[in-house]
Amino acid sequence: MSDSFDAVLIGAGHNTLACALHLAARGWRVGVFEGAAQAGGAVKTGEYTQPGFRHDWAAMNLSLFAGSAFFRDHGAELIRHGLEFVPVSNPFASAFPDGRWCGVSTDLAATTARIAEISGKDAETWCAMVQGFGAEAPHLFGLLGTKMKLNALAYFVLKALRGKGLGGSLDMARFLAQSPRQFLTQTFESPEVRAMLGAWGMHLDFAPDVAGGAIFPYLEGMAGQAFGMVLGRGGADTIIRAMVAAIRARGGVVGTGTRVARIVHSGERASGVELADGRRIEAKRTVIAGVSPGALVDLTGGMTPKFDKAMMEFVHAPGTMMIHLAMDSLPDWAAGEALKGFAYVHLAPSLDQMARTYQQAMAGMLPDEPVVVVGQPTVFDPSRAPTGKHVLWLQVRMAPGVIKGDAKAEISATDWAGAAAPFAERALDILERYAPGTRAKILGRHIVAPADLEAENPNLVGGDQLCGSHHLPQNFLFRPARGHADGSTPISNLHLTGAAVWPGAGTGAGSGFLLAKKLVGQ
Numbered sequence: 345m346s347d348s349f350d351a352v353l354i355g356a357g358h359n360t361l362a363c364a365l366h367l368a369a370r371g372w373r374v375g376v377f378e379g380a381a382q383a384g385g386a387v388k389t390g391e392y393t394q395p396g397f398r399h400d401w402a403a404m405n406l407s408l409f410a411g412s413a414f415f416r417d418h419g420a421e422l423i424r425h426g427l428e429f430v431p432v433s434n435p436f437a438s439a440f441p442d443g444r445w446c447g448v449s450t451d452l453a454a455t456t457a458r459i460a461e462i463s464g465k466d467a468e469t470w471c472a473m474v475q476g477f478g479a480e481a482p483h484l485f486g487l488l489g490t491k492m493k494l495n496a497l498a499y500f501v502l503k504a505l506r507g508k509g510l511g512g513s514l515d516m517a518r519f520l521a522q523s524p525r526q527f528l529t530q531t532f533e534s535p536e537v538r539a540m541l542g543a544w545g546m547h548l549d550f551a552p553d554v555a556g557g558a559i560f561p562y563l564e565g566m567a568g569q570a571f572g573m574v575l576g577r578g579g580a581d582t583i584i585r586a587m588v589a590a591i592r593a594r595g596g597v598v599g600t601g602t603r604v605a606r607i608v609h610s611g612e613r614a615s616g617v618e619l620a621d622g623r624r625i626e627a628k629r630t631v632i633a634g635v636s637p638g639a640l641v642d643l644t645g646g647m648t649p650k651f652d653k654a655m656m657e658f659v660h661a662p663g664t665m666m667i668h669l670a671m672d673s674l675p676d677w678a679a680g681e682a683l684k685g686f687a688y689v690h691l692a693p694s695l696d697q698m699a700r701t702y703q704q705a706m707a708g709m710l711p712d713e714p715v716v717v718v719g720q721p722t723v724f725d726p727s728r729a730p731t732g733k734h735v736l737w738l739q740v741r742m743a744p745g746v747i748k749g750d751a752k753a754e755i756s757a758t759d760w761a762g763a764a765a766p767f768a769e770r771a772l773d774i775l776e777r778y779a780p781g782t783r784a785k786i787l788g789r790h791i792v793a794p795a796d797l798e799a800e801n802p803n804l805v806g807g808d809q810l811c812g813s814h815h816l817p818q819n820f821l822f823r824p825a826r827g828h829a830d831g832s833t834p835i836s837n838l839h840l841t842g843a844a845v846w847p848g849a850g851t852g853a854g855s856g857f858l859l860a861k862k863l864v865g866q
Contacts (some may be wrong), residue, residue, distance in 0.1 A: 351374045351632060353627055353634065354632065354634055362418075363841055372864070377617065379620075380625055387401075402666060405574050407567065426589065438539055448752055482808075483507065488847050528561060539690075548814055551699050551701075575721055576725075604620070604643065605616070609835050636658070661809075662745065663808055665771070667771060670729070670785060675781075708748030743794075745798075749760055761795075767793075830858070831859045
């Protein structure tokens with residue numbers, strides 16, 4: 345292994361790998377060093393229950409990656425290295441306690457008919473939103489793909505003013521500041537339609553009453569209708585395996601089980617890293633850290649008081665529990681067989697329940713009724729399980745990183761070693777209510793508590809799969825801190841990347857790709 349690279353990258357998450365591949369494609373020699381035994385960070389796949397059952401460790405939905413600017417540039421190369429996608433025509437649905445359900449499919453007539461069964465007025469509203477999405481999408485996706493620099497934002501604002509006029513631009517600004525509840529209650533009359541869309545806010549730390557979260561239920565609803573969803577054939581790690589292979593084919597190094605102990609720097613310039621085994625790795629041009637903001641301070645030993653303080657005060661979202669199930673067959677949903685045809689089924693019956701769950705987790709309490717996201721990937725990708733069998737991917741949201749008590753007064757443990765099993769049973773009880781007999785179909789299970797997520801990937805502090813809250817004080821220009829949304833640090837050639845940097849969480853590889861383009865000038 346060479347001890348000298350143009351760029352040394354810490355961590356092999358998808359943002360870091362995307363950055364490394366773009367640099368390698370522009371002629372840089374790159375070295376990526378990952379402390380875990382497997383590359384991918386939160387995007388991993390493994391046989392965690394029984395042989396032949398492949399489970400996505402955390403991330404499952406690859407729609408953002410498939411639609412990303414990075415994939416547009418490097419997709420052909422990644423496909424040559426084995427990347428395979430699986431299209432999903434029925435991306436998501438919600439089941440309700442009264443036996444009803446509602447879901448979004450790429451077939452507009454089918455979606456509209458389902459909504460009309462609940463509310464004819466909401467069905468008309470949905471159709472109008474779909475018709476208007478084509479005009480709104482360039483502005484919203486343009487914002488999410490914009491560099492968070494004042495000149496880039498000024499250019500975006502000018503484009504918006506030209507395209508939407510002053511009134512339309514102000515309306516968009518108002519929408520971006522709204523909470524999910526404000527947007528959904530002003531738009532739809534049915535509590536069920538509001539809940540179906542509001543559940544998406546819980547994926548990104550936007551409970552119903554958090555300002556700035558309206559965009560996510562809107563975009564997920566409209567994107568699900570227009571494009572469906574994208575999964576990885578055989579598992580989400582298809583993108584990781586392809587990126588690693590492409591980097592190596594270009595002469596780069598991706599080392600796993602190789603922990604970086606510290607970043608070597610003079611205070612003004614980073615010269616490389618020191619590995620846990622004592623080896624020094626030289627960085628001729630740059631060091632790129634795909635770590636949490638707090639970990640960056642630890643690796644450098646400190647940079648400037650102001651910057652270090654901002655990094656240490658970076659706010660993480662509540663945690664998530666993952667439950668991986670090997671199944672003899674799919675759940676028998678009480679709401680109807682049709683739910684077996686959806687990639688995601690949200691068990692989040694109302695905005696009020698979601699708000700209560702979030703507040704309980706924020707207070708350090710185990711929620712009495714957590715939101716359960718049931719992923720059914722083998723409906724669309726049977727290669728993930730033996731013939732006729734299935735896997736279920738359960739996200740339990742929200743869960744406190746540090747437990748102070750139980751909102752239901754049933755679980756006495758205040759550490760995850762003791763609380764994981766009974767809290768998982770609480771989530772399975774919820775699934776059983778919506779799909780009686782599911783427990784009898786389970787062939788194997790693997791519980792991943794928030795503490796386990798952090799132990800496996802230190803970036804997921806407290807089990808926070810987002811690597812940081814996306815609330816307005818910590819988003820856009822302020823992610824991870826004002827003046828550093830491009831990943832820059834007080835050390836000129838040391839950069840931060842990953843979900844903690846704009847544009848944040850998700851599988852779109854945005855922060856890594858934007859950084860690589862900045863470094864190479866294209």
